[in-house]
Structure formats: structure tokens, C-alpha cells
Amino acid sequence: MDSPGYVVLSRLALQPRATELLAHNIANADTPGFRAQRMVFAAHLDRQRGTGAPPGGAPVAYAEDRASWRDTAPGAMQRTANPFDIAIAGEGFFAVETPRGERYTRAGRFSLDGDRRVVDMEGHPVLDVEGRPIVIAAADTRIEVLGDGTLRSENGIIARLRIVRFDDQQRLRAEGDRLFAADDPPIPVERPALVQGAVEGSNVQPVIELTRLMAELREFQFAAQFVEREGERLSSAVERILRRRGTV
Amino acid sequence: MRSLDIAATGMLAQQTNVEVISNNIANMSTTGYKRRRAEFQDLIYQNLRRVGSQSADTGTVLPSGAQIGLGVKTAAVYRITEQGNLQQTENRFDLAIRGNGYFQVLLPSGETAYTRDGTFGLSPEGTIVTAEGFVVVPGITIPPAARDVTINASGEVLAKIDGQTNPQLAGQIQLAIFPNEGALEAIGDNLFLATPGSGEPQLAAPGQPGFGQVLQGFIETSNVNVVQEITALITAQRAYEMNSKVITASDEMLSTLTRLR
Numbered sequence: 001m002d003s004p005g006y007v008v009l010s011r012l013a014l015q016p017r018a019t020e021l022l023a024h025n026i027a028n029a030d031t032p033g034f035r036a037q038r039m040v041f042a043a044h045l046d047r048q049r050g051t052g053a054p055p056g057g058a059p060v061a062y063a064e065d066r067a068s069w070r071d072t073a074p075g076a077m078q079r080t081a082n083p084f085d086i087a088i089a090g091e092g093f094f095a096v097e098t099p100r101g102e103r104y105t106r107a108g109r110f111s112l113d114g115d116r117r118v119v120d121m122e123g124h125p126v127l128d129v130e131g132r133p134i135v136i137a138a139a140d141t142r143i144e145v146l147g148d149g150t151l152r153s154e155n156g157i158i159a160r161l162r163i164v165r166f167d168d169q170q171r172l173r174a175e176g177d178r179l180f181a182a183d184d185p186p187i188p189v190e191r192p193a194l195v196q197g198a199v200e201g202s203n204v205q206p207v208i209e210l211t212r213l214m215a216e217l218r219e220f221q222f223a224a225q226f227v228e229r230e231g232e233r234l235s236s237a238v239e240r241i242l243r244r245r246g247t248v
Numbered sequence: 249m250r251s252l253d254i255a256a257t258g259m260l261a262q263q264t265n266v267e268v269i270s271n272n273i274a275n276m277s278t279t280g281y282k283r284r285r286a287e288f289q290d291l292i293y294q295n296l297r298r299v300g301s302q303s304a305d306t307g308t309v310l311p312s313g314a315q316i317g318l319g320v321k322t323a324a325v326y327r328i329t330e331q332g333n334l335q336q337t338e339n340r341f342d343l344a345i346r347g348n349g350y351f352q353v354l355l356p357s358g359e360t361a362y363t364r365d366g367t368f369g370l371s372p373e374g375t376i377v378t379a380e381g382f383v384v385v386p387g388i389t390i391p392p393a394a395r396d397v398t399i400n401a402s403g404e405v406l407a408k409i410d411g412q413t414n415p416q417l418a419g420q421i422q423l424a425i426f427p428n429e430g431a432l433e434a435i436g437d438n439l440f441l442a443t444p445g446s447g448e449p450q451l452a453a454p455g456q457p458g459f460g461q462v463l464q465g466f467i468e469t470s471n472v473n474v475v476q477e478i479t480a481l482i483t484a485q486r487a488y489e490m491n492s493k494v495i496t497a498s499d500e501m502l503s504t505l506t507r508l509r
Contacts, residue, residue, distance in 0.1 A: 016249055016501065017296070017316060023251035023494045024290075024317035027258030029487050030265070031288040031320055039314070065296065068314045081330045109287065111326075112428040114447035121287060121323045138427070138450060141348070141458035174315055176292040177323070206490055217497045224504045231509065 003060050005230045008223050010062040014041065015220045017065055022213050025204045032078075033107030033178050034202035035070045036209070042066035072169050075106075075203035077195065083143045084110040084118065087198040092163040092189045093180065096124040097133065103179040104164065104172070104186070109199050112136060118151075122177055128159040129188070145196040163192035250318065251498045257319030258491035261288050264322050265484040272472050273481075280364035280438050281470035282327045283477075289323040326430050332364075332471040334463060340397055341368040341376065344468040347460025349423030352385035352451075353378055353439060360385065362424055362449070365438035367467055376405070376419075380437055388419030399464040403454040423459050424449035 018039040028034040043061040077087050086108035088094070093104035096119075103124070110126055113119045118126045118134040125133035129149075136143065140153035149161035164186035166172060172180040268286045275281040296314035334344050343351070343366030350362035363378070371377045374390045390397055394407035394416075403421035426432065431445030442449055454462040 016251065016498075019249075019251045019494075019498060019501065020254060020316050023254035023258070023491075023498070024319060026487075026490050026494055027254055027261065027320040028288065028290050028317070029258075029490070030261070030483075031290055034290055037315070037317070065314055068296075068316065080328065082328065111430050112447075114427060114431070114445055116427045116447070121289065136427075139457070171313075173295075173313070174290065174293050174317065176317070177289045206486070210490060210493065213494060213497050217500055220501050221504050224508055228508055 008226045012223045014065045026209050029204045031202050032199050036204045038069045040066045040069050073203050075201040077198045078201050079198050085199045087195045087200045089193040091165050092192050095127040095162040096120050098124045105178050107178040127162045129162050134159045149192050163189045165189050249498050254319040255491045255494035261320045262484050262488040269481050272477050276472045278470050279467050283472045284325050286325050287323045288320050291318045293317045330471045332468045334466045335469050342467050344463045344466035345460040348425050349460045354383045361439040363438050401461040403462050422451050423454050
């Protein structure tokens with residue numbers, strides 16, 4: 001009898017999680033290579049034994065946060081003048097070596113470390129097609145990154161960047177520090193399209209995030225109001241029943 | 249309501265961003281200043297439902313997991329070492345570097361610092377010193393009889409002395425370059441110190457392969473681009489407001505809950 005209250009409670013309990021995702025997106029509106037996330041809600045059917053749907057009615061469906069979904073649209077390119085800022089136009093990820101294994105990133109803001117290796121902001125070495133860190137010799141002063149990922153200087157070709165893609169980007173795990181971990185084997189991209197001196201920004205679109213935020217706030221208030229009305233309905237039902245019993 | 253904390257990390261990050269931008273604008277006319285940029289990274293994630301877990305006994309694998317990130321953090325404030333504009337000053341001890349490299353400066357503590365600020369002068373003993381009076385390595389002394397001083401592109405300091413046809417070589421200015429100049433530690437007064445991250449300096453005369461050239465009578469202005477900084481400031485301010493909007497919305501949700509009867 002009191003399932004409407006529980007159904008709308010399932011929505012009320014999930015709403016803060018969706019807002020947390022939104023807050024995370026807005027907080028990262030300025031993080032290079034960041035991918036916006038969305039919550040996917042799904043109907044979760046009530047499996048009650050021995051009871052079917054009432055005639056002409058639908059089964060009782062609760063809301064469930066099925067999954068978070070990553071927006072894979074590319075972010076806007078920001079021009080910098082740094083020769084080690086590299087953006088990927090189109091699909092693909094850079095591969096970096098971390099103590100936890102190989103990780104992937106879209107944020108191509110690299111620099112040299114004290115051993116003249118090309119590293120990311122956390123100091124993880126960027127890998128070449130052979131899976132080795134890339135070392136720039138002291139004599140190489142003019143670094144050029146060609147569109148296909150080849151690093152070249154005035155002394156010839158140095159290395160080629162490892163650019164990989166995944167059949168299913170949704171299965172990548174975000175680890176923070178702009179890195180993604182993968183369970184599936186990565187597939188090397190044969191013809192990557194790289195741009196030197198630019199960095200891919202975050203693909204968060206503030207307009208969308210803010211309107212979603214407004215909508216979610218109102219949905220939450222709507223659901224909360226529903227809970228309140230449902231409570232009133234129950235209490236008035238009880239009252240009426242009691243009144244009738246009292247008159248008889 | 250983790251969204252309150254998440255939005256707070258966003259506001260803190262944007263505050264850092266505004267601080268960096270205001271430092272850039274404040275140093276707009278500092279000689280040899282390199283503009284800085286705050287860099288952000290996403291914080292750790294919580295897995296509500298792990299990617300790749302099975303949703304049923306039959307081995308159905310979830311197409312995507314449910315991950316909630318916990319906000320943003322400042323990864324680095326990094327220097328953009330782009331060349332600044334060269335401004336002519338006509339002062340004969342003003343030096344600018346066109347290209348890579350830093351002048352070496354001997355600090356009173358005995359350490360060597362590095363700078364791009366070439367507004368030099370002479371000490372009472374005739375040694376080339378910085379604006380603060382620190383000796384420029386390797387300590388070049390101009391003979392008192394010198395009528396004029398020429399510093400050429402490869403850093404040779406030539407003194408013209410009355411009665412001599414050929415100028416006299418008073419010394420050679422050397423430049424230092426680093427594998428990773430972004431990791432130099434700024435100590436104020438336009439000076440930098442080497443760190444383990446920057447690597448060991450390589451020394452050579454200006455004009456050698458990989459080293460910049462020295463220009464006499466010029467100084468390098470800061471590479472701050474005002475238009476860029478102001479647009480960055482506007483973006484940062486709006487981002488700050490958006491994060492505060494999230495806090496307002498979360499607060500409103502909480503108050504809706506507390507009003508429930």
C-alpha cells in the first residue's frame with residue numbers, strides 16, 4: 001500500500017549522486033583532457049513473489065543509478081607555445097608509465113625531467129611505440145612533433161609517440177591525475193593526428209552543466225514535495241478510516 | 249552531500265588560479281618575468297559499481313561502471329618560458345638574451361642563481377653586477393681607462409681604451425641552460441635556483457648551438473600578455489561563480505530535505 005513513497009524515495013536518494021557528478025564536472029571545467037561524466041538512471045523492477053501487476057497497471061519500478069557514462073566528445077584546443085604541449089585531434093590516448101603500470105591520458109601537457117625524459121605533470125615518463133620512455137639528447141634543441149606522432153629535432157628522428165585507442169572507452173577507469181586505467185588491451189592508432197603547441201581542454205560545457213544543475217534541483221524538490229504529499233495522503237487516509245470507525 | 253565538498257575544491261582551485269593571474273598582472277612590467285599558469289588535475293574517484301564487474305551469473309559484463317569523482321586539485325603552477333619582447337634602452341650594460349639561457353649570478357651566500365633579467369651595472373670596483381649588486385659570473389672587471397664597452401652577440405665584453413687601436417677583451421659572459429627550466433625554483437628578485445628537477449646546468453658562450461644570443465642595449469620585458477590574462481581572469485571568476493552555484497543548489501536540496509514533514 002505504501003509503495004509510492006518508497007518509489008519516490010529511491011529517486012530522492014539517488015539525486016545527490018547525480019549532483020555530485022555535476023559538481024565534479026564543474027570543478028574540473030579547467031582540467032586539461034578531462035571528460036565530463038553523466039549518471040544513467042534505470043528502472044529497477046520490483047520483484048515481488050506471488051504478486052503480479054494489478055489489472056491494467058504497470059509493474060512497480062524503482063529508480064536505480066545504473067552507471068556513470070563518460071562524454072567522449074573532444075575538448076576545445078588551447079594554444080600554448082610550449083613545444084612539449086601536444087594535443088590529439090580525433091581519437092586516441094597518450095600512454096604513460098606509472099608505478100602501477102601503463103596508464104592513458106588525453107592531457108598532453110608534457111615537459112622534460114632532470115634526466116631529459118619526456119614526462120607528464122606528475123613525472124610519469126611518456127612512452128614511445130616500443131613502450132620505452134623518450135629521452136631527448138642535450139644536443140636536440142629544436143623539437144618538432146609531426147602529425148603522426150614522430151618527434152624530430154635538427155639531428156634527426158628521436159622517437160614516435162605511442163598513441164592508443166580502445167574499442168569501448170566507457171570501460172576505462174578514471175584514476176584521477178588525468179589518468180585512465182584500462183582492463184582491455186589497447187589498440188595502437190596507426191595514423192594519429194597530433195598538434196604541437198596546443199593542449200586539449202576539458203570537454204565540460206558550463207551551460208549544459210548549469211542547466212542540468214537547475215533541472216536536478218527542481219526534480220529533487222519535486223520528489224521531496226511528492227514524499228510530503230504522500231505522507232499527507234496516508235495520514236488523512238488513516239484519519240478518515242478512524243473517523244468512520246468512531247461513527248459506527 | 250559530497251557535492252558541497254566537491255564544489256569547495258573547485259572554488260579553492262579557481263582561487264589559486266586568480267592568485268596566479270594577479271601575480272602575472274602585477275609583474276607585467278618586471279624585466280625578464282615569465283608568466284605562470286595554474287594547472288589542475290581531477291582528484292580520486294569512488295567506484296559505486298566497478299567497471300568490468302559482472303551483472304549476472306551468466307557472465308554479463310557491465311558496459312560501464314559508476315564512478316564519482318571527488319573534485320579537482322592544483323597540480324602545478326608552471327612557468328611559460330616563451331621569449332619576452334626586447335625593449336631598447338641604450339644603456340650599455342643592459343643585456344637581453346634572445347633564445348635559451350640564463351645569466352649566472354653569484355649570491356652573497358656563495359650559491360649560484362640564474363636570471364633572465366640583464367639590467368646590469370658596474371660596482372665601485374668596475375665589476376659587472378646585477379641591479380642588486382650581485383656579481384655576474386665569471387666576474388668581469390672593466391678597466392678604469394675604458395672609454396666605451398661593447399658586448400657582442402657571443403658574450404665577449406670588449407673595452408675600448410684610449411690610445412689603443414684594438415679593443416681589449418675584458419671577459420666572456422657565459423649562459424646556462426637546463427634540461428627542464430620549468431622546474432627552476434624562483435626566489436624573487438628575478439632570480440632562480442637549480443633544483444633536482446631542473447637538472448644540472450650546461451654552460452657555454454652565447455650563440456653556441458642550443459644557446460641564445462646576447463643583445464647589448466636591450467632588456468627582455470615580461471612575456472605577460474594582458475589580453476590573455478584578463479580573459480583568463482574572467483574565465484576564472486565565472487568558474488568560481490559556477491562552483492558557488494553548485495553549493496547553493498546543494499544547500500537548497502538539503503534545506504528541502506529538512507523541511508520535509
